[in-house]
Amino acid sequence: MTLKTGLAFSLLLTSQLVSARDYIDAHLHYVDFFQETDGMPALLKAMDESDITQAVIMGIPVAKTWHENEPKKPRYYAGDDAAIYWYSATDFELHAAIESLNPEQQKRFIPFLSGFNPDDKNSVNHIRRALELNPGFWQGIGEVFTRHDDLTALIHGSAPRANSEAMMKVYKLAAEYDLPVLLHSNITSKRERNPLYLEELEDALKKNPDVKFIWAHAGTSKELHRHQEELDFIRPLLQELLAKYDNLTIDLSWTMIEPYLLNEKGQPRAKWLALLEQYPSRFVIGSDVVGSFDNLGKIMHGFDPVLDALPADVAKAIAHDNFLALLPKKTAD
Incomplete structure (x- = not known):
């Protein structure tokens, strides 16, 4: 082997070693917006092929109507103007799917309970009943859909808020059970290039310091992003929020890869790398796939350019360790 060949081989091996890591997918929906799924065998196969050791798995708390007047079933919730409705059975279907697995397979999933209406002050009672029905099974709450652009617009009633009275009751229950809460709360609308809804998130964070x-x-x-592309205030805002609130973790699921973490050439952005290094324990990554798992590995490995550019311990924390620290203490121990 020549010196040049040996050097090339060494660099290739180093690159492979840097990229070889285990992932926890911090945001995976077992079903789509019609409550349909590829199923557990397909999901486990995709995880095995993608170095994903565990997944934070949840249903979807809403279902899309195939309206009587529509000749063709829509492919996505935004496929037509038919309504969306809250769907609690998503949790029970997920529970049954996990319970059908063998014990070793079950350990690969971190189930979150999501099937409730965040605008209903009765929801806290539904969540408590679900927790009591299967003690120790549910490891978190969410994804909670509050402000969610067109999806919210298709749901009957007012737009749910992160700081509604109903959600404040849910947060209190989450603190009681030491459950993290995965919250979808858009920072702005499709038209405004400013943090229009920031107060709703901050109010929830301030009033619930014991909730993760x-x-x-x-x-x-x-x-x-379809309407606004990159929002230039996001990174400075995250820096401010992470400094103010110790109970906040940022989910860098797929919509954050571009146009934020990577530039138009697919290279990591230096200022984002600096933010990740400044708060190495406050970020997790997820695919946010919905019921179909063909692209699971592609999405998760889409974070590799960023992770490879970080110190190894920081990359490992973001790819794997940070989510484990958020779990209920009895589970983490």
Whole structure:
């Protein structure tokens, strides 16, 4: 082997070693918006092929109507103007799917309870009953859909808020059970380039210091990006919020890869790397796939350029360890 060949081989091996890591997918929906799924065998296969040792798994708390007047079933919740309704059975279907697995397979999933209406002050009682029905099974609450662009607009009633009275009751219950809460709360609307709804999130964080909040997509969404592309205030805002609130973790699920973490050439952005290094224990990564798992590995490995550019201990924390620290103490121990 020549010196040049040996050097190339060494660099390749080093690159492979840097990229070889175990992932916890911090945001995975077992079903889609029609409560349909590829199923557990397909999910486990996709996890095995993608270095995903565990997944934070949840249903979807709403279901899309195939309206009587629509000749073709919509492919997504935004496929037509038919309504969306709250769907509690998503939790029981997820529970049954996990219980059907063998004990070793069950350990790979971290189930979150999501099937409730965040605008209903009775929801806290539904959640408590679900927790009592299967003691120790549910490890968190969410994804809670509060402000969620077009999805919210298709749900009958007012837009749920992160700081509603109903959600304050849920947070109190979460603190009682030491359950983290994965919260979807858009930071702004499709038209406003400012943190329009920041007060709702901050109010929840301030009034519930004992609750471990996980902010889904850092308040962004695919629909926001379709209209606004990159929101330049997101990174400075995260820096401010992480400094103020020890109970906040940021979920860097797929909508954050572009246009935030990576530039147009697919390279990590230096200022984002600096933020991740400044708060190495406050970020997790997730796929946010919904019922279909063909792209699971592609999405999770989409974070590799960022993780490879970070110190190894920081990359390991974000890819794997940080989520384990959020789990109920009895589970984490």
